[in-house]
Amino acid sequence: MELKPLDFGKKGTSKPIIIAGPCSAETESQVLESAYALSNLGINIFRAGIWKPRTKPGSFQGVGLPGLKWLSKVKEETGMLVATEVATKAHVEAALSHGVDIIWIGARTTGNPFAMQEIAETIASIKKDAPVLVKNPLNPDVEAWIGALERLANCGVCHLGAIHRGFSTYGEHYYRNNPQWGVPLELRTRIPDLTIICDPSHIAGRRDLIAPLSQQALDRGFDGLIIESHCSPDSAWSDKDQQITPPVLKDILNSLLLRDSKNVAEELHQLRERIDELDAQLIDVLSQRMKISSEIGNLKKLSKMPVVQPERYNSILQSRINSALQEGLSPKFMKQIISAIHEESVRVQIDQ
Numbered sequence: 001m002e003l004k005p006l007d008f009g010k011k012g013t014s015k016p017i018i019i020a021g022p023c024s025a026e027t028e029s030q031v032l033e034s035a036y037a038l039s040n041l042g043i044n045i046f047r048a049g050i051w052k053p054r055t056k057p058g059s060f061q062g063v064g065l066p067g068l069k070w071l072s073k074v075k076e077e078t079g080m081l082v083a084t085e086v087a088t089k090a091h092v093e094a095a096l097s098h099g100v101d102i103i104w105i106g107a108r109t110t111g112n113p114f115a116m117q118e119i120a121e122t123i124a125s126i127k128k129d130a131p132v133l134v135k136n137p138l139n140p141d142v143e144a145w146i147g148a149l150e151r152l153a154n155c156g157v158c159h160l161g162a163i164h165r166g167f168s169t170y171g172e173h174y175y176r177n178n179p180q181w182g183v184p185l186e187l188r189t190r191i192p193d194l195t196i197i198c199d200p201s202h203i204a205g206r207r208d209l210i211a212p213l214s215q216q217a218l219d220r221g222f223d224g225l226i227i228e229s230h231c232s233p234d235s236a237w238s239d240k241d242q243q244i245t246p247p248v249l250k251d252i253l254n255s256l257l258l259r260d261s262k263n264v265a266e267e268l269h270q271l272r273e274r275i276d277e278l279d280a281q282l283i284d285v286l287s288q289r290m291k292i293s294s295e296i297g298n299l300k301k302l303s304k305m306p307v308v309q310p311e312r313y314n315s316i317l318q319s320r321i322n323s324a325l326q327e328g329l330s331p332k333f334m335k336q337i338i339s340a341i342h343e344e345s346v347r348v349q350i351d352q
């Protein structure tokens with residue numbers, strides 16, 4: 001996939017990238033009030049949903065076209081870049097013709113190949129170099145997420161980023177959308193140059209988790225945050241439980257610990273070399289252990305002994321867990337390792 005660096009121009013160069021604004025544009029004064037408050041905090045990229053994909057009919061579905069004029073006013077009056085969500089060809093045409101700077105694709109659209117194809121072709125026909133951020137699909141399907149990015153890139157829309165907003169699950173949960181950090185990590189591994197932003201608001205679903213999730217995201221190497229902020233969250237027309245006021249956002253941003261990768265580069269390099277060496281030793285030890293297992297398998301076969309001996313397994317497990325505890329390793333971790341090794345040993349002995 002051909003990717004270009006996600007370039008927001010002079011105005012959008014903050015590191016980490018911070019995008020903030022209300023879940024939805026509600027009225028002109030609400031939009032401008034929040035944009036001014038956020039711009040005064042030094043935030044350069046304003047978000048507001050104009051078309052809101054809501055789970056149930058009858059909920060507020062966004063103000064539609066009039067909201068785009070309010071976003072143009074935000075640009076004109078504060079100089080901020082503006083971002084909104086698109087879900088159809090008509091949304092793309094309207095947003096780009098009103099000067100929306102950054103487009104994002106919502107979770108419900110990313111997983112829909114026909115919608116994605118149409119959106120990709122429409123963006124390409126109007127403004128190929130528009131920056132586009134693709135939220136993860138509702139379910140933890142990294143292929144669908146990559147597929148959506150590929151549809152854009154194949155049409156020549158290459159200024160791409162991804163937004164991790166968590167995954168929906170059935171029933172009551174701590175998070176509104178479970179983070180399952182392994183999924184964005186796989187995305188990063190598969191497309192190393194992709195900018196990945198975290199959306200702690202939609203992961204959390206509540207205000208008190210925004211700060212710890214933001215810190216976790218930065219610690220995990222995310223390139224930025226998109227955070228929902230509303231001047232009067234309690235009366236917001238959508239997602240009121242997760243929106244925070246600009247002053248609260250300011251406190252959160254000030255409290256974040258930013259890691260400077262340059263300072264630690266050399267030390268990290270040395271530690272990684274030691275890890276590489278230890279991993280090589282681990283592989284060597286595992287290979288020796290499996291060779292012995294295979295000899296044991298031969299003996300068992302000759303003497304018609306069953307391969308699995310539960311007593312021996314239990315005593316191995318217990319003694320290894322005890323030794324691990326003395327070395328400061330977690331018993332749960334050691335149990336997983338021993339059980340994986342044992343399973344492979346059994347397989348090797350059965351294959352004898």
Ligand code: PEP
Pocket residue numbers: 023049052053105106107108135165202
């Ligand atoms: C949003 O950002 O307001 C939104 C609707 O997000 P998501 O697609 O992640 O649900």
Ligand code: MN
Pocket residue numbers: 023024228238239
């Ligand atoms: Mn929202």
